[in-house]
Amino acid sequence: MKEVGSHMKLDVGILGGSGYTGSELLRLLKSHPDVGVRVVTSRKAAGTSIGDFHLHLKGAYTLEFTNVSVEKFKDCDVVFSALPHGTSMEFIPDLLDMGLRVIDLSADYRLEKDVYEATYGITHKGYREAVYGIPELYRDLSIANLIANPGCYPTGAILAAAPLAKEKLIDMVVFDSKSGVTGAGAIPTEFTHFPHISDNIVPYRVVDHRHTPEIKQELWKLGGDFRISFTPHLIPVNRGILTTAHIYLKGPLTSKEVKEVYEEFYNDCFFVRFVSSPSVARVRGSNFCDIGIFGEGEQFVIISAIDNLVKGASGQAIQNMNLMLGLPEQRGLEHLPMFP
Amino acid sequence: MKEVGSHMKLDVGILGGSGYTGSELLRLLKSHPDVGVRVVTSRKAAGTSIGDFHLHLKGAYTLEFTNVSVEKFKDCDVVFSALPHGTSMEFIPDLLDMGLRVIDLSADYRLEKDVYEATYGITHKGYREAVYGIPELYRDLSIANLIANPGCYPTGAILAAAPLAKEKLIDMVVFDSKSGVTGAGAIPTEFTHFPHISDNIVPYRVVDHRHTPEIKQELWKLGGDFRISFTPHLIPVNRGILTTAHIYLKGPLTSKEVKEVYEEFYNDCFFVRFVSSPSVARVRGSNFCDIGIFGEGEQFVIISAIDNLVKGASGQAIQNMNLMLGLPEQRGLEHLPMFP
Amino acid sequence: MKEVGSHMKLDVGILGGSGYTGSELLRLLKSHPDVGVRVVTSRKAAGTSIGDFHLHLKGAYTLEFTNVSVEKFKDCDVVFSALPHGTSMEFIPDLLDMGLRVIDLSADYRLEKDVYEATYGITHKGYREAVYGIPELYRDLSIANLIANPGCYPTGAILAAAPLAKEKLIDMVVFDSKSGVTGAGAIPTEFTHFPHISDNIVPYRVVDHRHTPEIKQELWKLGGDFRISFTPHLIPVNRGILTTAHIYLKGPLTSKEVKEVYEEFYNDCFFVRFVSSPSVARVRGSNFCDIGIFGEGEQFVIISAIDNLVKGASGQAIQNMNLMLGLPEQRGLEHLPMFP
């Protein structure tokens, strides 16, 4: 903690700051009134200033990226890990053992150990218990030491179905999700090459995406066993996930009844907005999750829209940090969506 | 019919040539070896040469757009109507009474009269029986006088599910469709304004799109009553419809068994290609319908990709014309997709 | 002025809040610590809440749009006019006569009266003297009552060439500018219809764009008469103007000398950043103007990148307001660019 101007700022560290979730943490934390970024590591960018690597952040930070080592975080109040899955687990146990509080943006702590190993095909080298960090579901994070920040697809899917799941009303749900290309990361591939994905839409991993177990784990925890399927598509959009949840209920409900279930569930949630026409551009750059409710009787179509890099990653991580530190969840995240 | 070079060319007329389906007919028919365009009408563009109105067609035609009147088509062998629904019906009965063969790209002759009136909220002023023109389903068009060219969404949805429907294997299907913006037509609206739809995806008419009755009519005709839902989205793509058909079967089948059902059904169909990774860019500008088959057991995800202006409109209309005239279905439509 | 929490907030009004510059003022002012929006007018949206009209702003304001009338602004400290040119002049003289300070985002007060009338083909109904509001050129705005906020193209062009102009070094400059589609406004046209401009680039008004006199007026005021040409293009981008200034000098200079001229000119300017690779995405959503300097000898290529809705319109208007009110120019505008 450091005195900055008239008040104290908490010290934040970032493990792995060269990717999109890292740069988005840096963008968002810059205007957070209660924290300051003190350390950012990156193998790839070590020795380079933040603004020379992330050109849009030029002038915003005087920090340089440093090599990865847990000792550098010893004076931090909170550490974010924006490392890839499989790598995050190499550092997090040590950070926890140093008494630090950690928010992990990778997949390493989201699933039960055996489910994780089966899903990712990796032996877990440093398993610990973590809180699954969707603050709209788990609001009391004040004593958490390790928060597993959810996947982008699961965030959109779970927020679309959680209220009906909790009331045990769902018979079956088909999640048809469409993600912007930043969801695939900052490293170029044939799949994300502009001429391949521009003017195109491509379904992928149609029946075996690794986010499926995460969606099932959280929704079944809330609402018991029901059939869930999940199909992702890549669309020519930078940011945003639109999740179209085709939900079949166990029995008929009116549109009004379903809306009341959602309004009650999200009653005190700053970032959930109910809208008549959800779309990813209307939440662009913000931490909002817009939800539209359509249907009548036994079938409903519930559509959620998030920015995959904000509510689907770095914004939600900061929201988790706020609650962990006893701050209002929206602190530093109140800026509005940018449209167009 | 006119002698052109060494052989005879049939005379073709187009009612309503100023929109996207009209211009696409003009683009495609220019290289058809057996037909020539003799008349193109347009209220909006009357008196203008085709190349001055559709700038990309500059130099391709010496014709001018003329005002709409049925007499102008009297020497034609076939007439396409690319007029909007509600307007097409004002001219088609007269054309048929003149003995002309007609292919209507509007919705006016796709549905039973009462279903049409309920769906479109219009009293039908000139109802006639028509053949529903998906040539992969109805291949004998040689005696048809009026062909109702299908909607773009129904083409993608029906081709994705027809083989399983015909075998009475489907318990339920959720069609989640994503369309390029040309599907919304050439007239600018707030919805299709670039800054609104670029970098965005927008679901619309979520539970009441007018293509739903058309999909149900054709699939139920093939395969009996089963639950069908349809949800369209607009994506920032010029051309293309990707239809993700989430299909639940009455009982489990292997992936191999399902693939055999599709291969047999589309056995002699030039324009259906089975692919491992369907995407709209891989059929761009062509009349192909690419189909990908995913799943095992009771749930399958069948994905079709078409160009909405070609297989979803003008290309399919020409395919219908070919069969109507006794030509091979692919005549004049053999050019390959343009990628990227 | 109102007491808000611990300190006083100045009252701001907006004339014409339904377009893109209006909604951008609302987005940006929401997080300005020293002002609050009290009145927003719109003929089109009167009676609608801000969040129901601008869907991305849902929940941010409790205000409704009201009909246009100058009386409504009587308690405001500053009024922005985001009305179109020709309409702005109907209200601004009355606002000034009421003693209000006004920032006009239209073209109505940017040019000498006779040049304005010749350029826009309109008789000016309420001419007044105004300060041309590029704060990097005119920093003392504390006594200004009427600020003419510059056009988006002129902002990019003038910032690219001003330092060399001021030193009387320029022999000739060709401005080749590329603008995102929001620059054409929120009202749909054939030109801005998604299928027309997506996957396309279109030059327009090639030798007679109305921003040319504005560019000449300001650069000639700084640096005497030299040849200036300006050619705009529309690109498939939402936000941003990239201006490629091809500059021929009167005599040879080294790259280092030219860079020094720019660094000195923009010495105390928070929003000008010198970069090695300017691009519009790196300033997206922010008030920065990134400048890249290339060349050696007699020919230089100076490239500026701005967000046309921020530095090219509403952000610059707020920057002008800050200086008018004696605040630091960056107050409320410090958020970082959003990339990707």
Place this chain on the structure above:
Amino acid sequence: MKEVGSHMKLDVGILGGSGYTGSELLRLLKSHPDVGVRVVTSRKAAGTSIGDFHLHLKGAYTLEFTNVSVEKFKDCDVVFSALPHGTSMEFIPDLLDMGLRVIDLSADYRLEKDVYEATYGITHKGYREAVYGIPELYRDLSIANLIANPGCYPTGAILAAAPLAKEKLIDMVVFDSKSGVTGAGAIPTEFTHFPHISDNIVPYRVVDHRHTPEIKQELWKLGGDFRISFTPHLIPVNRGILTTAHIYLKGPLTSKEVKEVYEEFYNDCFFVRFVSSPSVARVRGSNFCDIGIFGEGEQFVIISAIDNLVKGASGQAIQNMNLMLGLPEQRGLEHLPMFP
């Protein structure tokens, strides 16, 4: 040469068929009435069928890619090399020595040997004299054995300025060019990663692009020494180069006079179209070069639009082949642009 149906088809080979220019040759040659593709090599794709590698070409060819070796081409009438510069020169001398006629799409034979080596930083291992293949400039190709197919940028730039250059009217020209991303090739890089270039425009190699010497060589050959500058930009478009040529004349001309110069120069050229509003989407997928002429007096803005993969590469290569073989230049290239 093989008998195919009723007539003989010439045998064509392609060296390097896995990139965009290779796949575009395959797309276009498929519908050429007088030639058939017999051999296609690719190190990367050897052993794979064309349709399994280029998914959009599925079903169009029964050929497989083979490893690179010149012997495989011995029965070909013409060979295209779509290999990268530096690699093409390893094979072309042998092909020529075997008596084959060759069209090289790389840069290896476009420049004088010393200029080539200085520009590309490579020692030329197999220099030969070649004809620079812009058929609008050099129409008699019937005796050529080696044609150097021009770069995409030079094609657009040279076609925009050649008529005025030939008349020795130009004092200076600034080429400001904007290219679609396919111009950067099929191999993914950070520069062409979708989130980097989508919703963006990026100038690059601002004063030292390797196409500059090629533009100068050809224009100076036509019109004597005059100042030429060239600045390329990448835009979020798949295909197309728009070249804005800012031309200053030695003395004033009327718009009519300049138009006559162009009409005479391009009098018998099938692929040059004069248009009032040039744009890349209006030539998409075709071999046309649209030219717009703006200005009056001493300054003109001449704008050309081409598809970089067609007129800027593979289409022009086929046009060169046609003339080499004594066929009409438009044979097999008559399909119309695809818009939208």
